[in-house]
Amino acid sequence: MSVRAIGTHLFKYGRTFVRHICKRDIQTTADKINAAQQLPPKPHGVSISKGFGLRTVGVQIGLQARKLLINNVLNRVTNSLASDLRKRAARRILYGDSGPFFALVGVSLASGTGILTREDELEGVCWEIREAISKIKWHYHDIDIDETRFENSPITLNDLSLGKPIAKGANAVVYAAKIKNQDGLPRTQPDKNAERSVSETIVKTEDSDDIEKFPLALKMMFNYDIQSSAMAILNAMYRETVPAREYYSNVRISDWEIDLSKRNRHLPPHPNVVAMFSVFTDYVPELQDCRGLYPAALPQRIHPDGDGRNMSLFLLMKRYDTTLADFLTSHPPSARVSLLLFAQLLEAVAHLTAHGIAHRDLKTDNILIDTAEPEAPILVLADFGCCLADKANGLRLPYTSHEVDKGGNVALMAPEIACPRPGAFCVLDYGKSDLWAAAAITYEVFSGRNPFCVGTLRSVDYEEEQLPEMGAEVPYVLRRLVGNLLQRKPSKRLNPEVAANVCQLILWAPSTWLKPETRKPPSSAEILQWLLSLTTKILCEGRMTNKAGSESIQLDSDRAQLQSDVRKAGRRTYPEYLLISCFLARATISNVKAAISWIQTVNADIDD
Known part of the structure; x- marks a missing residue:
């Protein structure tokens, strides 16, 4: 008899022998996993297959685990219970039943050691932060309009x-x-x-x-x-x-x-x-x-x-009070106001990109400014007449002929849009084109001169080395950010959300995270703690500024006094709280980590 035949017989009869010795009855309910609910009694006259009980138990365990997850009681599941469940499942697998594989999925969910990691739990808290911030009704328009009058x-x-x-x-x-x-x-x-x-x-x-x-x-x-x-x-x-x-x-x-x-x-x-x-x-x-x-x-x-x-x-x-072009001419902004404007511009671009829309006509004449608080103006994008908002193509537009509309404002058209020639397989990728235009506009915000509008540079043939240096008053990290967003290849540019996070970190993050000598990045728990502190400030301190911005225009003097009291109390201005809320409404630990990692990489280049 061959070795293979001997092995086959040993496996076949050995399993039967083990079953006989142990005298196990897989159908008994006494040996079912006690973490799940008991199965309903077997209906009279209905035959149930041999493996039905354990398969149902596995499914029920999965449902029970999800309920535990939703109720945020993962920490109440003890290790002893998880260990007992694993042992019972292993014994059932030994006797040829596949049901415990479903049970192991439930055990993994319930114990937090398999599918759900520590990072997943922290991201879950970030989700709670986003939900809480999204429910705030900011009165940032300062308009008392009764929209219910036009419902019918x-x-x-x-x-x-x-x-x-x-x-x-x-x-x-x-x-x-x-x-x-x-x-x-x-x-x-x-x-x-x-x-x-x-x-x-x-x-x-x-x-x-x-x-x-x-x-x-x-x-x-x-x-x-x-x-x-x-x-x-x-x-x-x-x-x-x-x-x-x-x-x-x-x-x-x-x-x-x-x-x-x-x-x-x-x-x-x-x-x-x-x-x-x-x-x-x-x-x-x-x-x-x-x-x-x-x-x-x-x-x-x-x-x-x-x-x-x-x-x-x-x-x-x-x-709105004015355009960005007129605002920069009549009110040359300080370095901090310029940074606030740039951060808001990146937040707007990140919002458009997240919803699959490209503006395609960014320029200072199409950007409006609310100067209710001159030290912190509110910036908004307007004039969407050239935008790309097609569900069929998304941000990738087939460029088969010159008749395809590329968008407006050729001077601030990204290289990947301005350079391609039409063809059967040519595609215009607008995923980071608005990001490039926003970086070019930043030159106007910080120095008043856009090299692509009044200079000699053209988006179709410029080189990164030709980009002019920004003033010394602009932080080094911010200068490197603008340079990154003006890279000719879109793959070298940061993601819009990460780019916006860099500005938000420069404005609000602990200074130790941004210092060049800082080598160790903050942990996920430290990042979450910072996000929670910002959320607390928004939910508590932001209420007073939100109230100050919601008063009717007949109470300008009272509103101004309330805003003055807010600033004297050491709190931030209303537009600043609004900017922080935009950040928290989309914040994830992974994206914040990506921004911090990029900043520390830039700081490392200083020492080199």
Whole structure:
């Protein structure tokens, strides 16, 4: 008899012999794992397979382990219980039952020694931090607008009172605005099934020079070629509506709007993205200075020489004080204010990238500033008319011909977008293109001169060695960060979230973490402790500043006094708390560690 045959017989009859000696009955319930609930009694007349009991026990153990996990009682599971479960499972495996494999999964979950590690538990606490911060309703828009008034009927031009024009570009004009009937009088409910005629568009205008009476801004897009149909207008200008909170039109196209939302991405609200309250289509009205500012965009019913259509798209948003370009000219920022602006810009880019959207037209004219607190201005991204927000392609756009729209602002177009030639397999990757443009804008923020706009550098052929040095007042780590984000190859640039974390660490992290002589990085527990301390400051101290920012504009003096009291108490300003909350709302230990590791690598280069 061969050795193989002998081995086969020994295995076959040896297992039978062991079973006979031990006299084990796998079906007995006395030997079931006591960590799970008892199985229900066997129904009369129903036959159950031999392995059913243990398989069910395994599944129940998995469910029980998940319940323990959800209730945060992993630390209550003793090692003795886990050891007993393993021994019982090993005995059952010896007798040929596969059910304990499911049990071992449950044991691993319950004991915390297998699937869940210490790092996973700490990341779980970070998840709790993100949830807590996301529930805070910040009044960073400083606008008392009753959005419930427009739940049953869409907002139209008849609901607005407009002031003087505050901005005008090649594609749109912006008017100061406010909502009429703020005294609580009921609105007239229009017939949703009826189309309004051109003559029904009545817009109340005021000649008041007090811009503070108009907390909103109404942006009217110029429409030269699109037919006067809400469906056609929204389809052609959908990019402008990406950050909008509500989509409204004056015709019944709800099914089409749902289809549009499925094809295109929507950007959730963010403190560093323009606050766009509503979007709607309506007939172009005759507004103040319209014939002098934009005669060609007017329809012929208003101006005989106009080339515009009767209907267009209207965007209702918060009115901001100025653009970043004007702010840098009129209020040259200090080094700290520049760092705050750069951190907010990176937070906005990280928010867009996380939701699969690329702005593609970043420049100082498309960045707005709220100067309610000049020592800590709030920065927001606006003008999404060139953005990429397509669910089908994401941030990778096929570039098959020159007719494909690359976006606006060629001067600040990243090398990976400006250089490729169209082809059958060419793809434009916008994953880090906004990050490159943000780094180029940083030169304007810190020194007032962008080498790609007023200098000799071009994104298509520059070399990293040609980048000008930033001033000595800019921290060394920050200078290296800008240099990293301006690398020609996107693979060499940091992730947008990690880049934003570097700025946040420079602003708020313990100084010992950032010193060049610090070689040992902080542990995960130390990072979590720091995140928890920031969360406590937001949840406790931030309430007073949040209240100060939410008062109505009639109480400016009281609000200013409250903000002054906050600063005297050693607390941070309202925009600073807002910036910290943006960081905590997306914080993970792994990304914070990546930022700290990059900073320490940069510091190590100083010694070398």
